[in-house]
Amino acid sequence: MDEDNLETALQTYRAQLQQVELALGAGLDASEQADLRQLQGDLKELIELTEASLLSVRKSKLLSTVDQESPAQEDAEYLAFQKAIAEEVEAPGAPCNDSETAPGSEVQPGSTSSALEEEEEDPDLEELS
DSSP states (O other): OOHHHHHHHHHHHHHHHHHHHHHHTTOOOHHHHHHHHHHHHHHHHHHHHHHHHHHHHHHHHHHHHHHHHSHHHHHHHHHHHHHHHHHHHHOTTSOOOOTTSOTTOOOOTTOOHHHHHHHHHHHHHHHHO
C-alpha cells in the first residue's frame, strides 16, 4: 500500500474503534460485549500494524530521496579510494615502516610479524602450562 492508502485506512480503523468503544458503553449483554471487546483488541492491533507500515513507507521514501541527492559525492569518494589503492599497488618497492620490527633486527625469510608475535608469546604459554 502507498502512503495515502495507509493514512486513509488508519483513519477508518480509528473511526471504527471509536464506534466499538461507544457501543461498549451502551450497556449490551455479556456475549455482545465479549464480541465487541475482541473487535476492540483486533482494531487496536490493526492500528498499530498500519502505523508501523506507514512509518516504514515514509522511511523508504526518505531514504530514496537521500540516496538520489548524494550519489555524486559517493562516486567522488569511491574514485578517490580507487586512486589511492591503485597508487599503493603501483609502488610495491616503497619502503615499509614496520613498527613491530626493531631497527637493525633481522627477519628470517618466510617469517612474518605474526610469527614474531607467536615467538614472543611462547614464554607466557610455558608459564601457564
